[in-house]
Amino acid sequence: xxxDEKDMLAxxxxxxxxxxxxxxxxxxxxxxxxxxxSAIAFWQARLDPxxxxxxxxxxxxxxxxxxxxxxxxxxxxxSRRKPARQAWRSTAxxxxxxxxxxxxxxxxxxxGAPAPGPAFKAEALLAAxxxxxxxxxxxxxxxxxxxxxxxxxxxxxxGRQMDLWAWPREEKAPVLLGTVRADGGATPFPYPPRxxxxxxxxxxxxxxxxxTTPGPTLxxxxxxxxx
Amino acid sequence: MGxxxxxxxxxxxxxADSLLCRCAAGDSAAFRQLYELEAPxxxxxxxxxxxxxxxxxxxxxxVFVKVWRDAAGFDPERGGARPWLTTKVRFRAMxxxxxxxxxxxxxxxxxSEDDSPDALAYLLRHADGRALHACLCELDExxxxxxxxxxxxxxxxxxxxxxxxxxxxxxxxxxxxxLLVLRRCxxx
Numbered sequence: 346x347x348x349d350e351k352d353m354l355a356x357x358x359x360x361x362x363x364x365x366x367x368x369x370x371x372x373x374x375x376x377x378x379x380x381x382x383s384a385i386a387f388w389q390a391r392l393d394p395x396x397x398x399x400x401x402x403x404x405x406x407x408x409x410x411x412x413x414x415x416x417x418x419x420x421x422x423x424s425r426r427k428p429a430r431q432a433w434r435s436t437a438x439x440x441x442x443x444x445x446x447x448x449x450x451x452x453x454x455x456x457g458a459p460a461p462g463p464a465f466k467a468e469a470l471l472a473a474x475x476x477x478x479x480x481x482x483x484x485x486x487x488x489x490x491x492x493x494x495x496x497x498x499x500x501x502x503x504g505r506q507m508d509l510w511a512w513p514r515e516e517k518a519p520v521l522l523g524t525v526r527a528d529g530g531a532t533p534f535p536y537p538p539r540x541x542x543x544x545x546x547x548x549x550x551x552x553x554x555x556x557t558t559p560g561p562t563l564x565x566x567x568x569x570x571x572x
Numbered sequence: 573m574g575x576x577x578x579x580x581x582x583x584x585x586x587x588a589d590s591l592l593c594r595c596a597a598g599d600s601a602a603f604r605q606l607y608e609l610e611a612p613x614x615x616x617x618x619x620x621x622x623x624x625x626x627x628x629x630x631x632x633x634x635v636f637v638k639v640w641r642d643a644a645g646f647d648p649e650r651g652g653a654r655p656w657l658t659t660k661v662r663f664r665a666m667x668x669x670x671x672x673x674x675x676x677x678x679x680x681x682x683x684s685e686d687d688s689p690d691a692l693a694y695l696l697r698h699a700d701g702r703a704l705h706a707c708l709c710e711l712d713e714x715x716x717x718x719x720x721x722x723x724x725x726x727x728x729x730x731x732x733x734x735x736x737x738x739x740x741x742x743x744x745x746x747x748x749x750x751l752l753v754l755r756r757c758x759x760x
Contacts, residue, residue: 349752356751359659360722361666362729368663386651391758393655394701395723396662398694401612402619408629409607412636416600541642 348380355384359392366479370472373566377474467538470496471546471564480564481529483509483544491522491534499527499546506551510559511536511544519543519559542568588653595643603640610654611636614661621665621726631665666726691720707757715750718743 375382470479507525513536545565594602618628695701
């Protein structure tokens with residue numbers, strides 16, 4: 346992508362003109378593409394005076410009370426701000442995850458109907474590093490399962506397999522959720538769905554048993570909470 | 573001289589940047605200050621997109637709770653706190669409106685109630701906005717209006733096409749070309 350194309354894409358992103366999937370892909374890409382990240386920061390900063398042109402509107406007294414009531418305790422909020430986790434997230438998206446981890450394999454069961462109903466609690470669009478197009482969507486449904494729906498044909502080369510990983514806040518390392526079928530499926534996800542939980546599909550050698558570290562990232566994304 | 577320097581430092585007003593950095597360290601007093609400083613400006617932003625006082629406050633609630641939780645995600649090297657907050661509010665407001673199909677019940681803000689000054693006139697009067705003003709003036713009024721509507725009202729390509737009567741493809745290409753003109757001008 347040329348510099349001009351990145352500038353235009355970043356401008357459209359900041360203006361809010363992209364669709365949800367495309368915007369999520371741009372945000373993901375900007376985590377590893379410093380030129381795109383700079384272009385986004387440029388537009389945010391240079392268009393911001395337009396926001397200042399609006400007459401300020403004082404909030405109601407109730408608003409602060411609502412916000413204060415929903416603030417996490419300081420200790421909980423700070424304890425989650427671990428640099429290692431941020432670093433893992435960036436690295437995962439850059440396909441270079443190096444951290445050692447303990448894997449737990451959970452059976453991967455195919456669902457009769459891969460597309461869930463409206464009861465899902467969180468979802469992530471998974472895009473290949475460098476791509477603006479999501480290749481798969483995962484959704485955490487109310488029964489506690491994570492459902493994977495391919496948005497494009499997921500090609501698994503001979504002798505390889507794709508594994509699904511997530512790093513919930515409760516875990517010290519990424520957790521292997523199961524092996525991905527090309528046509529999608531569901532696996533138990535025994536964690537509370539949380540905004541920003543990294544989810545990734547990795548490339549693994551088939552028949553090598555349970556991997557203890559994720560292989561190269563094929564697709565990655567972050568959970569967002571549905572409202 | 574030393575005392576004078578310390579005195580100036582103490583009197584320096586807190587900026588959104590410094591407050592947000594303190595929030596990342598779990599300073600709830602800084603978070604309250606950040607709210608006092610930024611909420612009126614951000615409510616105006618949310619209000620123009622949602623056109624509902626109640627929905628705009630819901631948007632601010634969601635964004636501020638998330639900011640407190642994820643303040644460490646703010647990277648001062650990638651830009652200032654104010655644009656970072658504006659983007660969060662605009663994106664959340666647009667998301668809420670799009671999920672509701674832009675048919676939010678109980679819309680309670682009439683166009684006539686908006687007493688914001690003319691945006692171009694405002695930009696010209698303020699140092700931070702002069703460069704943007706000069707560059708927006710390189711676009712003709714119709715193109716300028718598309719950029720302004722998208723930023724302020726949260727209009728999508730489809731909204732803009734419907735409101736202006738321009739074909740959708742023309743709206744998209746016009747905005748992309750306008751962004752390039754703006755970028756080159758703002759880089760000068």
